[in-house]
Amino acid sequence: WTVLYFFPGAFTSGCTLEARKFQEDVDKYHALNSQIVGVSVDSVDKNSAFCREEKLDFFMLTDEGGSISKAYGSSLSIPGFGTFSNRQTYIIDPQQNVRWVFVDVESHIPRHSAEVLEKLKELQAV
Numbered sequence: 001w002t003v004l005y006f007f008p009g010a011f012t013s014g015c016t017l018e019a020r021k022f023q024e025d026v027d028k029y030h031a032l033n034s035q036i037v038g039v040s041v042d043s044v045d046k047n048s049a050f051c052r053e054e055k056l057d058f059f060m061l062t063d064e065g066g067s068i069s070k071a072y073g074s075s076l077s078i079p080g081f082g083t084f085s086n087r088q089t090y091i092i093d094p095q096q097n098v099r100w101v102f103v104d105v106e107s108h109i110p111r112h113s114a115e116v117l118e119k120l121k122e123l124q125a126v
Contacts, residue, residue, distance in 0.1 A: 001034035001124070002092040003116055005105075006074040006085035010042045010050035014087070014109050019054055021113040026057050028117055032124065035059065039074075040085050041066050091120055099123050 005022070007015040022029075022036050029036055036058035040047065047060045061068070069075040069085040076086040089102040089112070100119050105112050 001032065001094060001120060003029065003034055003036045003089060003120065004039065004072075004092060005036070005087075005089040005116075006039045006069055006072065007087055008076070008084040009040060010046050011053075014106070015040070016054065018087070018105075018109050018112060019050070019056055021110065022058065023054065023056050025113045025117060029058075029120075032117070032120055034120060037061060039063050039068055041069065041083060089116055091116070091123060093123070 005018070007018060009015055019038065026036065038058065038060045041063050042050070043064060044062045047062050050056070051060050063069050063085060066075050066083040066085070069083070072088070072090060074086045074088045075083055077083045087105040089105055090098050091100040093099050100123060102112070102116065108115060
């Protein structure tokens with residue numbers, strides 16, 4: 001299983017909190033045979049520094065240009081600022097089927113990882 005989460009930008013307060021919560025729960029995800037993968041339009045260097053500084057033990061993908069974000073419907077264009085990854089999370093099963101999408105993550109950041117774990121357990125039980 002893969003938890004693919006899109007976030008607007010490394011080192012911002014919401015994105016840092018979200019990443020830290022996923023990191024706090026990383027062993028719980030591993031126990032459920034799942035991996036966490038973060039995606040943003042940040043550069044490789046910025047994502048790498050973010051992983052190092054926050055001691056993140058999961059994959060972080062760079063989506064410069066936003067093609068992955070667009071493919072998942074998670075692209076957000078703000079005039080004058082550019083294109084970002086909108087804060088959304090996808091649960092993907094081992095057969096590469098998207099099984100669940102969290103679209104209202106912004107208002108749930110502190111408890112989002114716990115909600116993802118709960119939904120992951122529910123989907124795996126089916």
